[in-house]
Amino acid sequence: MATRFQVLPGFRDFYPDDCAARNYVFDVWRKVSRRYGFVEYEGPMLEPTELYTRKSGAEIVNQLFCFTDKGEREVSLRPELTPTLARMAAARHRDFRKPMRWFSIGQFFRYERHQKGRGREFYQFNCDLLGETAAAADAELIALAIDLMRELGFTTEHFRLRVSDRNAWVRFAESKGLEGDGIASFLQIIDKMERTPEEKTRELLGVFGITLEAVRKLIGSGAEVSPVLAEVVENLQQRGLGDYVEVDLGIVRGLAYYTGIVFEIFDIGQGMRAIAGGGRYDQLVELIGGVDLPACGFAMGDMVITDLIRATSEPCRRLDEAIAADGAVDVWLVLADETKQAEALSLAQTLRDAGFRVALPLTPAKVVKQFQQAESSGAITAVVVGSEFPEVAIKDLAKRTETRCAAAALVGALRDLLGNS
């Protein structure tokens, strides 16, 4: 052997336990989305590079896995889904009742420095509501985001959803005489304020004739500065979700395409990155696809949330339970008499046809060893096929009890015991 192959830096192998953890998060994303009447869609992993430069400018190329394909096309592994969504929605928006409630779960790629909570590939949940301008749409989306967290086992102790209205800042900037690019630059300053030294912020604001005090005053005010924001907050209170929500006008979101309500979910006390974020983007579908389709949406990546689950007791318990359940079979078939192999195989087929998860020995092994394997595997029951066949023994491996039944009655007996299938 020359080289031993390794996974590329920033990429991940998902061994079975990792994959079960990934699937658990996917299942929660899917389950909660469906409760809100959202349907799943997916776009291609590879898109024309221009789809991203159109929206975000040429500098995005530095973060892209981009290349020239064998047909001389400039293509990129997708760094995000929103441009694809805009392309797809614009192309076929007439085929769908509005509002469109769409979600997606897929993988994305960004060539950046490998760091905690962010790899060069990651999975992301995207959830968008298209064709509705009412504040109730923003609230519906925010409620869904909160319910994702609740379904994972997080409570008001663990996270807050901070909501803001970019338009409050646009109106503020306009009142100070700014317009166009000036407003965009001003929003960038607000976005970076928390991570910028105070003196620097003061200086940057000074260029626009705005004081840090005036900015702080707006940040300190509540939902009353924006009727839309007030409506969103009231809507969430009516749902009983008010305790999860905090008005924080310091949130403006970096991306230029947001046009109204914006929000982010933050953990409390773990100091991680934002867990999810999104907002209203009423002009993007027009920009990408030439169709006027107002929309709001948000995204949640798999890496930060999984780190947070692992660091929090109840969410971690639920995850571990899901991982254990994923790997365990319902029935470990123990062959106690090798002359009964044909009967054991036929029985395995019957159980599998009935929907049970069944493991069976592929080579002869001592009965004691077969039981050891069954127990260490986490199997729920062992069914022993031996010389008494067609009578078989069912062992409940957790309770360590044994019952006997006819092979023909085994499906019913197992259904009673396992309470499912």
Add this chain to the structure above:
Amino acid sequence: MATRFQVLPGFRDFYPDDCAARNYVFDVWRKVSRRYGFVEYEGPMLEPTELYTRKSGAEIVNQLFCFTDKGEREVSLRPELTPTLARMAAARHRDFRKPMRWFSIGQFFRYERHQKGRGREFYQFNCDLLGETAAAADAELIALAIDLMRELGFTTEHFRLRVSDRNAWVRFAESKGLEGDGIASFLQIIDKMERTPEEKTRELLGVFGITLEAVRKLIGSGAEVSPVLAEVVENLQQRGLGDYVEVDLGIVRGLAYYTGIVFEIFDIGQGMRAIAGGGRYDQLVELIGGVDLPACGFAMGDMVITDLIRATSEPCRRLDEAIAADGAVDVWLVLADETKQAEALSLAQTLRDAGFRVALPLTPAKVVKQFQQAESSGAITAVVVGSEFPEVAIKDLAKRTETRCAAAALVGALRDLLGNS
């Protein structure tokens, strides 16, 4: 607007119905795998190009989406999973009980001419049993492959699994004095026989001093030419799956790494490509990862099987049913009195917390229109919140019946009606 963006050639957009169809196939793959005690894993979408050239030679590069990344690494979008599996299994084989029963569902990329049943991207189910040389392992895998087809609704009318043993050919070739590369070249001739004019095959075989008649005689013989093949067939008969299986020594599989039993699933009568294929590859993990781990596995792509489902009545019915169920909510909340919005939102939250899929109006609309929307959406029930609140009406939209209950009793009433959650 300058350009309208389009999906790249050979790539697919999955609009909600397409995505539901995809997920239905994924669910069947997952469900049946779990019945066989298999656990899911996943590897990275991007791997070092050498991982593929090591196994398949430099010419594979012509079919790869390969490029140089920003860190000067030669990388490729994965064209198949087996090399990644071999890498992963070799790296951590000590952590897993043998045999390892692993499956994976993911996307793959090949730069080839776009044609029916094959795009430049496709999803593929991979299923492998590692660490077991017994013929019972090959049979277990083949049984799983057959059960995938059965679970989709296919019967003996629709498909056959053709099974063969490459070693029967190796022994034949050896008896004719061939060895090493000669055997490999000979196997290539057998693999391509069906698609090659008879005279050409005769000529190619002649080089090795072998007659077409001798080859046809071996193809015409049955499982008795290989004890392992006979054991696999008997095992499948004991499971009651004999009718799905056909010994066909004409199957040798193109890839050089197979070392024993090989098999393919073919449709009957539709003339499509092979639906699935695989076999034993006892040396590949050693080649890629330097660890002696005998294995067998198979793969099934999403495109041919989906075409076949669409072309076959019962499988198509199951698929359509799954698509319809995917898009429908349990409850369409109808707001008949706008002063009850807070109550309706609170009720929606309660129902969603209980696991129901609920749609609700985001803007005021006439009651008649809300009902029309509910019905055209395929919703199962409509729940009317009106001036009688806290009494609500439940309409069963299929049966067109109405019942009334207290809002506080709604979760129970809906569970009775929907028979689930």
